[in-house]
Amino acid sequence: MAAVILSATGISKSFGGLCAVDGVDFALEAGEIHALIGPNGAGKTTFVSLLSGRITPDRGQITLGGEEITRLPAHQRVREGIAYTFQITSIYPGLSVFDNVALAAQAHGAKDLHAAVQAALQRVNMADLAAQQAATLSYGHQRLLEVAMGLALKPRVLILDEPTQGLASGEIAGFVALVRSLVPETTVLLIEHNMDVVMDLAQRITVLNHGQVLARGTATEIRANRAVQAAYLGVEDAEG
Amino acid sequence: MAFGPYLLLALMEGLVKAAVLALTAVGLSLVFGVMRVVNVAHGAFFMLGAVLAYTVAQYIPGPAALGWLAALVIAPMIVAAIAAAADTLVLKRLNYDPEATIVATIGLLYILEQAALSFFGPDARPVEAPFTLRLQLPWFGFSGYKLFVILAAIAILLAVWWFMTRTRAGLVMRATQVDRQTARAFGIDVDRVYAGVFALGAALAAIAAVLLVPISQSHYLMGGDPLLLSFIVVIIGGLGSLRGTVVAALIIGISDGVISMFYSPTLAKIIATAAVAMVLVFRPQGLFGARA
Amino acid sequence: MKSVALHLGVLVLLVVAQFLLPSYHANNLSRILVLAVFAMGYNIAFGYSGLLSLGHALLFAAGMYGAGMLVHHAGTAALLALLIGTLAGGIMATLVGLLALRTAGVSFMIVTLMFAQVGFLTILYFNGVTGGDEGIALTAPERQFIGLDLTQDAPRFWVALVLFVIALAANLALVRSRFGRVMLAMRENEERSRMLGFNPYVVKLQILVISGLFSGAAGAAYALLFGYIGGSFASVQYSILPMLYVLLGGAATVLGPLLGAGLMFYLIDFASGLTSAYLMVVGAALVALVLFAPKGILGTIRERWLPWLP
Ligand SMILES: Nc1ncnc2c1ncn2[C@@H]1O[C@H](COP(=O)(O)OP(=O)(O)OP(=O)(O)O)[C@@H](O)[C@H]1O
Ligand SMILES: [Mg+2]
Numbered sequence: 001m002a003a004v005i006l007s008a009t010g011i012s013k014s015f016g017g018l019c020a021v022d023g024v025d026f027a028l029e030a031g032e033i034h035a036l037i038g039p040n041g042a043g044k045t046t047f048v049s050l051l052s053g054r055i056t057p058d059r060g061q062i063t064l065g066g067e068e069i070t071r072l073p074a075h076q077r078v079r080e081g082i083a084y085t086f087q088i089t090s091i092y093p094g095l096s097v098f099d100n101v102a103l104a105a106q107a108h109g110a111k112d113l114h115a116a117v118q119a120a121l122q123r124v125n126m127a128d129l130a131a132q133q134a135a136t137l138s139y140g141h142q143r144l145l146e147v148a149m150g151l152a153l154k155p156r157v158l159i160l161d162e163p164t165q166g167l168a169s170g171e172i173a174g175f176v177a178l179v180r181s182l183v184p185e186t187t188v189l190l191i192e193h194n195m196d197v198v199m200d201l202a203q204r205i206t207v208l209n210h211g212q213v214l215a216r217g218t219a220t221e222i223r224a225n226r227a228v229q230a231a232y233l234g235v236e237d238a239e240g
Numbered sequence: 241m242a243f244g245p246y247l248l249l250a251l252m253e254g255l256v257k258a259a260v261l262a263l264t265a266v267g268l269s270l271v272f273g274v275m276r277v278v279n280v281a282h283g284a285f286f287m288l289g290a291v292l293a294y295t296v297a298q299y300i301p302g303p304a305a306l307g308w309l310a311a312l313v314i315a316p317m318i319v320a321a322i323a324a325a326a327d328t329l330v331l332k333r334l335n336y337d338p339e340a341t342i343v344a345t346i347g348l349l350y351i352l353e354q355a356a357l358s359f360f361g362p363d364a365r366p367v368e369a370p371f372t373l374r375l376q377l378p379w380f381g382f383s384g385y386k387l388f389v390i391l392a393a394i395a396i397l398l399a400v401w402w403f404m405t406r407t408r409a410g411l412v413m414r415a416t417q418v419d420r421q422t423a424r425a426f427g428i429d430v431d432r433v434y435a436g437v438f439a440l441g442a443a444l445a446a447i448a449a450v451l452l453v454p455i456s457q458s459h460y461l462m463g464g465d466p467l468l469l470s471f472i473v474v475i476i477g478g479l480g481s482l483r484g485t486v487v488a489a490l491i492i493g494i495s496d497g498v499i500s501m502f503y504s505p506t507l508a509k510i511i512a513t514a515a516v517a518m519v520l521v522f523r524p525q526g527l528f529g530a531r532a
Numbered sequence: 533m534k535s536v537a538l539h540l541g542v543l544v545l546l547v548v549a550q551f552l553l554p555s556y557h558a559n560n561l562s563r564i565l566v567l568a569v570f571a572m573g574y575n576i577a578f579g580y581s582g583l584l585s586l587g588h589a590l591l592f593a594a595g596m597y598g599a600g601m602l603v604h605h606a607g608t609a610a611l612l613a614l615l616i617g618t619l620a621g622g623i624m625a626t627l628v629g630l631l632a633l634r635t636a637g638v639s640f641m642i643v644t645l646m647f648a649q650v651g652f653l654t655i656l657y658f659n660g661v662t663g664g665d666e667g668i669a670l671t672a673p674e675r676q677f678i679g680l681d682l683t684q685d686a687p688r689f690w691v692a693l694v695l696f697v698i699a700l701a702a703n704l705a706l707v708r709s710r711f712g713r714v715m716l717a718m719r720e721n722e723e724r725s726r727m728l729g730f731n732p733y734v735v736k737l738q739i740l741v742i743s744g745l746f747s748g749a750a751g752a753a754y755a756l757l758f759g760y761i762g763g764s765f766a767s768v769q770y771s772i773l774p775m776l777y778v779l780l781g782g783a784a785t786v787l788g789p790l791l792g793a794g795l796m797f798y799l800i801d802f803a804s805g806l807t808s809a810y811l812m813v814v815g816a817a818l819v820a821l822v823l824f825a826p827k828g829i830l831g832t833i834r835e836r837w838l839p840w841l842p
Contacts, residue, residue: 052727054727073731074726074727075726075727075728075729075730075731075732076729076731078726078727078728078729079729083727084727086724086727090721090723090724090727091721091724092716092717092720092721092724093720093721094716094719094720095713095716095717095720099713099716102713103713103714103717103725103728104728106710106713106714107728107729107730108729113710149728153728153729278638278641278642330819330823333823334822334823338637338638339584339637339638339641340822340826342584342586342638342641343775343779343818343821343822344818344819344822344823346772346815346818347814347815347816347817347818347819347822348815348819349815350811350812350814350815350816350818351812351815351816351819352815353811353815354809354810354811354812354815355809355812357808357809358807358808358809358812362808468649471642471646475642504657506653506656506657507657509653510650510653510654510657513646513649513650513653514646514647514650516646517631517632517643517646517647517650518631520635520639520642520643520646521631521632521634521635521643522634524635524639
């Protein structure tokens with residue numbers, strides 16, 4: 001078994017009366033693609049926000065590479081190698097694509113900014129858009145830009161919060177190939193509603209429901225899991 | 241005069257200040273609470289009320305009380321109209337963007353002050369009190385009009401409270417405060433509500449000013465102090481909370497009255513301003529925390 | 533390249549103007565240059581980084597009083613006083629920033645306004661040393677700047693111009709640097725910047741300190757060049773003016789502060805010849821700018837025609 005790079009133990013977070021994340025234990029193994037799934041409002045975004053430090057937990061512990069980071073502020077966790085792409089696209093709309101990615105590259109301490117930016121943009125096939133203002137990009141390109149910013153950080157762990165939301169189906173194939181090419185140098189934690197993408201990419205899957213871990217295992221195991229079918233896939237089918 | 245009676249006098253003067261301040265600050269608080277607009281021109285509306293009170297009183301013949309009463313009705317109405325116009329012509333078109341509205345209301349402040357200077361001149365002018373009853377206490381005499389100011393302020397604050405909680409218009413305002421989008425979805429004309437709230441806030445400042453001018457005098461630069469003090473009150477009371485605002489006005493008004501009786505008013509202002517800045521930095525929800 | 537040529541061109545124009553213009557206007561030009569440096573400092577915080585302060589008068593006053601009181605009370609050499617005044621602006625910005633940057637948005641505006649008000653009232657309160665409302669006129673011997681007599685028009689202009697050139701170069705270098713990009717990032721999306729590993733509090737503090745150094749330098753130079761320090765320079769009005777210059781000239785443009793300061797200076801100068809209520813022009817300009825030209829003159833030009841304008 002590979003080494004655990006990022007782990008959470010008994011982690012909880014409440015908003016007012018609502019317990020959005022409720023005593024979750026979780027371990028991310030170095031080099032894997034791990035999918036986090038669950039119905040809307042299950043607490044997925046809240047959970048990864050706890051991992052990335054955007055919000056602080058009420059209880060529980062988080063470790064990165066064996067060191068406790070529970071109280072570390074978000075910006076320092078990024079410097080330690082946890083990158084996060086927002087579920088709701090968060091870029092610098094007024095700046096050029098180049099500047100957007102350059103900010104990530106220089107935060108990581110890149111010596112040759114142009115080379116670093118070009119490399120990141122090439123991976124998402126946007127090298128020719130470097131001069132364009134980010135606000136004028138299509139929605140799909142804005143999502144990819146955010147992924148490129150994550151890549152330019154050269155993180156140890158890349159957390160992607162519903163990255164394919166809003167991508168055209170043609171773009172999704174390219175995106176799947178991109179994510180696959182990141183491992184094993186980078187470990188990927190992927191929140192995703194698109195089951196094809198999940199089954200295609202993830203070595204392991206964790207299912208959240210009502211802030212608790214409902215099931216975990218390989219794609220086949222999850223597919224066969226009754227509880228998951230009832231709580232999640234059933235809902236998904238009924239909707240679809 | 242012995243210390244005891246001197247303190248009593250200071251307290252009574254402080255209470256008068258608190259009364260005027262509460263009215264002014266509630267206007268500011270209302271505008272911030274419902275519209276999320278920090279109105280830097282609030283002091284200018286106060287000043288406008290005072291200056292107009294003088295002007296109206298000039299034109300009304302007969303006893304002083306008549307002129308003052310006319311001013312009490314007319315000055316706030318004119319100020320409210322100006323405020324409503326400013327809201328519709330400027331603030332609304334800025335989409336109530338918080339920073340842009342602050343810049344715009346600073347501009348409005350300059351415009352109103354300078355307009356008052358042009359039409360009214362640079363001199364301070366008194367307005368005659370509507371009556372000159374004097375209360376003789378064992379140690380000192382106290383103006384009956386000042387007592388009246390306190391009572392009038394209480395009555396008006398009660399009326400505002402009744403208006404906000406018991407009338408349909410007040411309900412609509414509070415609904416808009418809670419959620420602008422939903423209010424619009426329920427068919428509330430948010431634009432009109434905003435114009436109304438802005439006018440009401442300005443009118444309260446103007447009423448406070450009309451109450452004050454027989455004691456203080458009117459001058460085109462007189463808006464600075466009420467603005468600063470109202471800010472202090474609104475912040476300490478918790479931004480947007482009416483009950484907190486009134487309590488804070490009492491504390492600030494009375495302590496301002498007492499402190500400036502014993503110490504230099506400049507020093508009092510320095511301490512008060514610094515303290516309030518610290519409250520905003522360390523307890524942004526205000527000292528009382530409660531949201532009304 | 534284009535932008536270097538543009539800025540050199542502007543400097544040449546300024547020098548030529550100094551020789552051609554009659555003394556009254558040449559003197560105004562010196563004043564505009566110093567105010568432009570102040571506005572540049574404001575622009576670094578507000579225009580580039582989105583920190584809308586209403587308390588920059590305090591930073592200007594820190595420089596002005598830092599330098600002015602040193603030459604007046606302690607007989608310090610003017611050059612040293614200018615440097616210390618500059619530092620004073622930076623130190624004051626640090627103090628204000630450490631506290632005020634715990635807040636954001638509207639609260640930040642109010643807190644900075646109040647700190648500046650505290651500074652203003654403090655100057656009035658200690659009128660024994662500060663001269664209070666009336667201020668202090670600096671004497672001719674106190675205004676000898678490395679052999680230059682600042683009571684004379686020509687040396688005064690050259691010192692103002694050199695200060696402006698240094699500020700302009702520093703401003704250009706700053707906005708083209710990596711840190712300049714981080715400044716824009718703060719304005720555009722603070723949360724994203726945090727999640728790229730920047731500490732917003734520290735970055736904003738750094739920005740404010742740089743802004744304070746510019747403002748302090750301007751305040752110190754103003755005291756020495758025009759020989760007067762007074763409480764009114766610490767009043768709210770002097771927090772509003774740089775904002776106005778920047779809004780008019782164009783926020784987040786390097787030359788906007790100069791353009792805005794020049795235009796506004798002459799607009800006020802012109803209006804005060806007509807009416808005592810000349811501040812109405814300031815008010816009307818503020819309202820008109822936020823309503824109709826929130827990007828200012830150069831901001832609009834950049835958007836429409838010259839995207840390379842720094
Ligand atoms: N800042 C917050 N304040 C209050 N409640 C919140 C906050 N953030 C999330 N919640 C609530 O916590 C629960 C979990 O939300 P979360 O965004 O983590 O779900 P999610 O699994 O990411 O859902 P989705 O698939 O829709 O993105 C939801 O009920 C949400 O309303
Ligand atoms: Mg989510």
